[in-house]
Amino acid sequence: MADNSKSEGKLADDQYVSEKDHVYVLDVDNAKLAELGYKSEFKREFSLLETCAFSFSIMGIVASVSSTLSFGLLSGGHVGLVWGWFIPSFFRSLRTSAGLYYFSAKMAPKKWAPLACWVTGWANITGQVTLVCSIDFTCAQMITTAIAVNSNGETVLSLGATYGILIAILFSHGVVCSAATRILARLNIFYVVVNVGTTLAAIIALLVLSGDNKVSTKDAFTLFENNTGWMNNGWAFMLAFTAPMWTLTGSAFISGADRSFQLQVGVGATASLGWLLLISTSFVITSVSDLLSSPLELPLPMGQIFLNVLGKRGMLAIWSFIIVVQYVTGAAQGVDASRVVFAFARDNALPGSRWWKKMNSNSVPVNAVWFVMGWAAIFGLLGFSVTALTSLAGASVIGLYTSYAAPIFLRITSGRDKFEPGPFNLGRWSIPIGIIAVSWVSFVTTMLVFPPGQAPTPQTMNYAVLIVMAVFIFATVYWLTSAHKWFHGPVRNVDGVVEKDATQM
Incomplete structure (x- = not known):
């Protein structure tokens, strides 16, 4: 076998060797990829621990809560904060890089498989890129908050200055995400320590240092205040769901079915x-x-809470760690988004795919990284609207959850007889849970296109619908005028018989 591998040559990351029409795969994950028609093109240098750490990093607990606190405050006050997070936490998803549109194609009727794949892929990329933008935009807001507190409110940066900080963050993330996979894997252990450590420190500091200056337990859990501008209190409360839905969309992509449980633990812990x-x-x-x-005039009310409880020095100390956590969260999401762009481009579904699917010598899709950062900078122009976070968070949740729901919907309809259960599956509960999942996503995506109040102005309008519809119109026109002629779904780049373990040949 060794002689044959030398004569035939090695592919990509030294995980495949070929002989005639056979492809021998050196591990189970690569075997599964080969069965699906793909060769492994990324270096698998994330251990199980580092994969879980990546999942924590991409959701950035304390930073995400700090970024989205205003949703709960406006939509129910104490009730919005506590229960507006708790309820949606039961509706969360995990996914694989490119697996969503692959299984949409597999579960759809043969005639409609390419279109199902097309819609799912474009929805996912929209969500991925806007999620990068929304994370980095709130990171920029955290920096402006720190500057305002440090100057005692004398220096309040303009929206233009905030956008400039966003561009600087996106550029630095482009550099970080272009690094070799092994470097990113090793950094994740540090990331998770800072992330979880800062979260625990924040919880303890708030409860201990506030002394007796607290509300009662009853008020903390049941006091309701509607500050949205919507007359219906029930509807106002449900708008608080945006916070956890945005935070928990960032679960890491799965590398192998055996890692699904570990990532579920990561998301549940978050x-x-x-x-x-x-x-x-x-x-x-x-x-x-x-x-x-x-x-x-702080853009993020969590900064004011820390200032009230910890004082200026204490607030700036813990806020600096929160900024680090949010920065790391944006970097992790940038890695995830670039892999999705690469995968869709690998199937030639993006304009200029030949550029976006290129790998550098370290098996990193650098061009895809800068594709993500470039479009995130364009979407970041919404930062000049006072409802920028509402628009960006809404667009990312709509895009991602639509792409999550598409294969589930097809699985419970046309794909019932096509589905092949893997080692991690829901068994007989898959259909009822699938129905609940699709119903939930339908509700959430509808809710997230509504503006924060009943009488929106150009400055307070929710522009999520503009982003989503712009991409939808482009993808539709592209499909009708060109793509339907040549796009047939996932493109196999592995042929022949697949053996799962070359060592047993």
């Missing part, structure tokens, strides 16, 4: 720690109206 942080935050908010009308 949801649980986030809830504990929000409970502790709810206890120390003595007046929601005062917080929303902060004299410092």
Whole structure:
């Protein structure tokens, strides 16, 4: 076997050797990829521990809660914070890089498989790129918050300056995400320590240092205040769901079915720690109206909470770590998004695919990385709207959850007889849970196109629908005028018989 491998040559990352019409794969993950028609093109240098750490990093608990606190505050006050996070946490998804549109194609009727693949892929890329933008935009807002607090409110940066910081962050993330996979894998252990450590520190600091300056347990869990501008309290409360839906969209892509459980643990831990942080935050908010009308004009109210409880020095100390966490979250999401762009380009589904699917010598899709950062910078222009985060968060959730729901919908309809259960499956519960999942996504995506209030202005409009519809119109026109002639779904780049373990040949 060794002689044959030398004569035939090695592919990509030294994980495949070929002989005639056979492809021998050196591990189970690569065997599964080969069965699906793909050769392994990334270096698999994330251990199980590092994969879980990546999952934590990409969701950035304390930073995500700090970024989205305003959703809960506006949509129910204490109830919005606590229960607006708890309820949606049960509706979360995991996915593989490119697996979504692959299985949409597989589960759809043969005639409609290419279109199902096309719609799912474009929805996923829209969500991935806007998620990078929304994470980095809130990171820029965190920096402006720190500057405002440090200057006692004398220096409040303009929206233009905030956009400039966003561009700088995106550029640095482009550099980081272009690094070799082994470097990113090793850094994840450091990331998770900072992430979880800062979250626990924030919970303890808020509860201990606030002393007796807390609301009652009853108020912390049940006091409802509608500050949205919507007359219906039930609808106002449901708008708080945006926060956890945005945070938990960032679960890491799965490399092998055996890792699904580990990532479920990562997502579950994120949801649980986030809830504990929000409970502790709810206890120390003595007046929601005062917080929303902060004299410092801070873009993120969580900064004012830390300032009230910890003082200036304490706030800046913990806020600096939160900025690091958010920065790392953006970098992790940039890695994820670039892999999805690469995968879709590998199937020639993007304009200029031959550029976006190129790999460098370290098996990193550098061009795809800069594709993500470039489009994130364009979407970041929404930062000049006061509802920028609402628009960006809404677009990312709509795009990602639509792509999550598409293969599930096809699985419970046309794909019932095509589905082949893997080692991690729901068994007889797959159909009822699939129905719940599709119903939930349908509700959430509809909800997220609504503006924050009943009488929106150009400045307070929710522009999520503009982003989503712009991509939808482009993808539709592209499909009707050209793509339907040549796009037939996932493109196999491995042929022949697949053997799972070359060592047994």
